[in-house]
Amino acid sequence: MSNSNKETTIVRWGILGCGNVTEKKSGPAYQKTAGFEIAAVMRRDKDKAADYAKRHGIKKYYTDADKLINDPEIDAIYIATPPDSHKLYGLKVAEAGKICCIEKPLSPSYEDSNAIYEAFREKDLPLFVAYYRRTLPRFEQVKNWLETNSIGEVRHISWHFSRPASEQDLSRIYNWRTDAKVATAGYFDDLASHGLDLFNHLLGDIQEVSGNSLNQQGLYSANDATTACWIHEKGITGTGSWNFGCFTREDKVSIYGSKGKIKFSIFNDENIILSNEDGKTSLFIAHPENVQFYHVKAMKEQLSENTMHPSNGKTATHTSWVMDQITNNR
Numbered sequence: 001m002s003n004s005n006k007e008t009t010i011v012r013w014g015i016l017g018c019g020n021v022t023e024k025k026s027g028p029a030y031q032k033t034a035g036f037e038i039a040a041v042m043r044r045d046k047d048k049a050a051d052y053a054k055r056h057g058i059k060k061y062y063t064d065a066d067k068l069i070n071d072p073e074i075d076a077i078y079i080a081t082p083p084d085s086h087k088l089y090g091l092k093v094a095e096a097g098k099i100c101c102i103e104k105p106l107s108p109s110y111e112d113s114n115a116i117y118e119a120f121r122e123k124d125l126p127l128f129v130a131y132y133r134r135t136l137p138r139f140e141q142v143k144n145w146l147e148t149n150s151i152g153e154v155r156h157i158s159w160h161f162s163r164p165a166s167e168q169d170l171s172r173i174y175n176w177r178t179d180a181k182v183a184t185a186g187y188f189d190d191l192a193s194h195g196l197d198l199f200n201h202l203l204g205d206i207q208e209v210s211g212n213s214l215n216q217q218g219l220y221s222a223n224d225a226t227t228a229c230w231i232h233e234k235g236i237t238g239t240g241s242w243n244f245g246c247f248t249r250e251d252k253v254s255i256y257g258s259k260g261k262i263k264f265s266i267f268n269d270e271n272i273i274l275s276n277e278d279g280k281t282s283l284f285i286a287h288p289e290n291v292q293f294y295h296v297k298a299m300k301e302q303l304s305e306n307t308m309h310p311s312n313g314k315t316a317t318h319t320s321w322v323m324d325q326i327t328n329n330r
Helices: 027-032 046-055 065-069 083-096 110-122 137-147 167-171 187-203 293-305 313-327
Strands: 011-016 036-042 060-062 076-079 099-102 127-129 154-162 206-214 225-232 237-243 250-257 260-264 272-276 279-283
Touching (some): 011 027, 011 065, 027 036, 027 293, 036 046, 060 065, 065 083, 083 099, 083 110, 110 313, 127 293, 137 187, 137 260, 137 272, 187 206, 187 237, 187 250, 225 313
Parallel strands (some): 011 036, 011 076, 036 060, 076 099, 099 127, 154 237
Antiparallel strands (some): 154 250, 206 225, 225 237, 250 260, 260 272, 272 279
């Protein structure tokens, strides 16, 4: 379906992979959005699929992904599986000619992300990616401060994120997020992608980037420590460091301008702070109960009103390129 077509009927969604992320973050957002309906879900475990459908008031469930994708009563597919399967299922959804939203990251590599993007582009099918921070009011306020020159000309952005190894990490219990075969760069894939994608949204696309990544703790197969530096299209410089074996948790972003500074956190529920010649402004803007609500709402607006969703296949593929450059996964 072309982006230019108006949606006049209910868009019936199928969720492929109804795990934890769909319980509160995303699934209820689809059910709360006028014009959207979750008509079916799929999970390989039949009992878990049936339980999810019952608890969320969904009529049908499947244990076979192909049956969900090719169900004639399903108009759109939300792929919420681990990233190593995104290409497999994404290409099948494109072949079926259906609208799609894929969880972030779009895939573990730029090459696979680009393949997914091209498959939907060639068929003129809407492809959304769940980098939902682009639509959250908290970060839209940061964007407004930047666009109104509240800190003058932007010079530099820095982000440090660290946290201790979890009990699961230390116990060496299997976790797909730290399995290099599933998530090539481990927690960096899962978490840093959110912030780097947001920085592209706030400051313009990153054009040059390099980094280093290694495994310091040896607790799992994926790397656990990464550093990077980059340059945005407007000449804004950036640096980042991510470490998943530190003593304390920190999540600090600073944007430096010629006339001020903005501080905020990507994941922590904290105030955003603007400091400039007028003083200090500290705002707390709560996230919605279902954090993907505005992301899902914006999808409906694109389908029915011809607006452009800020997180799509093209933007997410660029974020995958940035991630690859940092981790040398190319």
